[in-house]
Amino acid sequence: MANDHIVKIRGLKHSYKEASTMKQVLHGIDVDVHPGQNVFLTGYSGSGKTTLISLVGCLRSVQDGSLKLFDEELNKASARKLLAMRKRVGYVFQHFNLLDFLSIRQNVQQSLEIQPDYNPREARKLSEEMLDAVGLGDRVNDHPSDLSGGQKQRVAIARALVHRPKLLIADEPTAALDTSTGRDIIDLVQRLSRAQNSAAIIVTHNMRILDSADEILHMIDGRIGTAITEQISLVLPNLDDRHLAEIASKAIAREYKPGDLIIKQGDPADEFYILTGGEAHVFRLDDNGNRTELATFSKRGTYFGEMGLLTEHGTRTACVEVHGSQPTRLLAIKGSDFAEMIGRSRATRAVITDEMWSRFNTDGTTPLKRPSHHPVRDE
Numbered sequence: 001m002a003n004d005h006i007v008k009i010r011g012l013k014h015s016y017k018e019a020s021t022m023k024q025v026l027h028g029i030d031v032d033v034h035p036g037q038n039v040f041l042t043g044y045s046g047s048g049k050t051t052l053i054s055l056v057g058c059l060r061s062v063q064d065g066s067l068k069l070f071d072e073e074l075n076k077a078s079a080r081k082l083l084a085m086r087k088r089v090g091y092v093f094q095h096f097n098l099l100d101f102l103s104i105r106q107n108v109q110q111s112l113e114i115q116p117d118y119n120p121r122e123a124r125k126l127s128e129e130m131l132d133a134v135g136l137g138d139r140v141n142d143h144p145s146d147l148s149g150g151q152k153q154r155v156a157i158a159r160a161l162v163h164r165p166k167l168l169i170a171d172e173p174t175a176a177l178d179t180s181t182g183r184d185i186i187d188l189v190q191r192l193s194r195a196q197n198s199a200a201i202i203v204t205h206n207m208r209i210l211d212s213a214d215e216i217l218h219m220i221d222g223r224i225g226t227a228i229t230e231q232i233s234l235v236l237p238n239l240d241d242r243h244l245a246e247i248a249s250k251a252i253a254r255e256y257k258p259g260d261l262i263i264k265q266g267d268p269a270d271e272f273y274i275l276t277g278g279e280a281h282v283f284r285l286d287d288n289g290n291r292t293e294l295a296t297f298s299k300r301g302t303y304f305g306e307m308g309l310l311t312e313h314g315t316r317t318a319c320v321e322v323h324g325s326q327p328t329r330l331l332a333i334k335g336s337d338f339a340e341m342i343g344r345s346r347a348t349r350a351v352i353t354d355e356m357w358s359r360f361n362t363d364g365t366t367p368l369k370r371p372s373h374h375p376v377r378d379e
């Protein structure tokens with residue numbers, strides 16, 4: 001499908017001039033962002049996050065590689081084209097970037113004034129509605145200096161979304177805010193962008209807010225790596241830091257193509273899986289080869305493969321296949337590492353075992369013996 005991508009990046013490289021040499025800061029990036037997807041971009045300071053989003057947001061020119069925004073190639077795009085594309089994106093910055101000599105309604109309205117079909121009356125109405133949606137409907141005539149940090153960021157969100165962009169870019173929108181205000185701001189960005197079916201790329205260092213992402217991209221020295229530690233800590237929050245780092249170092253990132261079988265019923269159970277992208281479908285086959293559809297997992301962080309590992313049965317009780325037209329990405333943890341993990345963290349074992357029993361109950365078949373370890377809840 002031509003329109004299946006909001007952003008499609010292949011082999012993107014970028015360098016800055018430093019004295020008389022060039023310093024390369026992006027080393028061949030591949031990224032896909034689909035309509036309505038919330039993608040969080042994490043990584044240490046200096047790893048290249050701001051460079052990457054400023055290229056996506058048409059604030060810089062592409063030097064090398066392919067970057068398609070709304071299906072249009074930005075490599076070799078003219079300054080005029082970049083400017084036109086920039087108007088179709090919404091931006092939220094760390095330091096709000098509001099103009100204090102304008103009222104907050106006028107600040108929001110600015111985004112509409114640069115659109116080709118600008119109509120002042122309509123723009124005023126839309127700006128007031130958008131401020132209402134961010135909870136500032138009664139403050140439209142105030143100026144930014146009258147507001148708290150969290151309220152200023154709400155204005156910035158209204159300004160970024162008022163023209164209904166198909167992509168919102170937020171560069172550390174919570175960095176200048178306290179934790180609970182930051183969480184509210186992320187919730188708001190996600191609620192409003194989802195309501196408009198806008199994709200959002202949100203740069204953040206804040207691990208506590210990552211659980212609501214559709215996808216987490218982790219930048220390491222100008223490359224996209226799998227956010228293995230972050231993914232595992234979200235799924236299994238009871239692991240202590242040392243244990244988490246140990247498991248993360250042993251987890252293997254895998255990608256399966258549409259049509260691939262991930263788990264085959266009857267095979268020995270030897271791995272535990274955490275879904276990090278795409279969808280996985282579970283079905284069971286009876287002796288005559290008839291299929292019973294059991295579940296489709298689409299939420300990032302869903303885990304599976306625990307049944308064969310936790311029960312004395314030891315073999316796969318169902319098949320799992322790639323679902324839909326996108327690849328399915330997983331973190332695989334070897335059975336022996338999984339056993340060690342739940343052996344050391346009773347809370348983790350309890351959570352996974354409870355989830356397994358609730359799956360047995362929903363799927364209506366419990367062909368297996370109870371696990372040898374009963375859930376423990378005393379941590």
Ligand SMILES: Nc1ncnc2c1ncn2[C@@H]1O[C@H](COP(=O)(O)OP(=O)(O)OP(=O)(O)O)[C@@H](O)[C@H]1O
Nearest residue numbers: 016017018025043044045046047048049050051052
């Ligand atoms: N305009 C510039 N000129 C030269 N070097 C730059 C420029 N902008 C960024 N860099 C360098 O490029 C590298 C990546 O910077 P970038 O700002 O993209 O990283 P970041 O992950 O966003 O970091 P932070 O979280 O600190 O903002 C850093 O080493 C930085 O010093």
